[in-house]
Amino acid sequence: MKFVKQCIPDIIVIEPSLHGDTRGYFMETFRQDLFEAAVGHTVNFVQDNESKSSEGVLRGLHFQLAPHAQSKLVRVIEGSVLDVAVDIRIGSPNFGRYVTVELTAENNKQLFIPRGFAHGFVVLSETATFSYKVDNYYSPESDRGIAFDDPLLNINWRLSNEQLVLSDKDTKQPNLTQLPECFNYSTNYYA
């Protein structure tokens, strides 16, 4: 299992080892000990989620406010997505910067997105099944979002706006600079 820190080092790509044989394959998809050694602190996942989406569906950019902020460990078990994580911690040297990673059922890559980041993905295949762990329970009253087409972020989603399919909620998200509240880089959201 490989752990690769990204250009925003809080964000980590995990590449499990796949063991193939004549029957198919086996892989350890999560190891608490190796994961926490790579992340550098305790992360207690409490909820598993799964969503299935058609080509062009864009879910995001979402986060939950503290004290319900969520870390996410995301992967694709069918199809392919472009996954995006945006640093929204005020005071961070990477504030407003983002990481994109293509996650597919073929490359088996996973992405760890810490608390303090907004997250979203767009489906590149005919359908994609997205499976992920979070370390805080769903809190609808704490659910917040940022516009996928925020000009400050200028995210390249690879598809044209005409190809994108969004929820009504995600067509009305504010830009990052319009958020009344988000995260501070100086706060330890894992304490």
Ligand SMILES: Cc1cn([C@H]2C[C@H](O)[C@@H](COP(=O)(O)OP(=O)(O)O[C@H]3O[C@H](C)C(=O)[C@H](O)[C@H]3O)O2)c(=O)[nH]c1=O
């Ligand atoms: C997130 C969530 C949703 N729901 C219910 C609420 C709605 O009835 C339905 C769809 O919710 P929503 O439109 O918020 O789902 P997504 O657009 O996939 O939201 C997710 O999209 C991006 C990619 C994220 O990173 C977050 O995990 C999450 O915000 O599932 C639940 O019951 N539990 C949950 O944890």
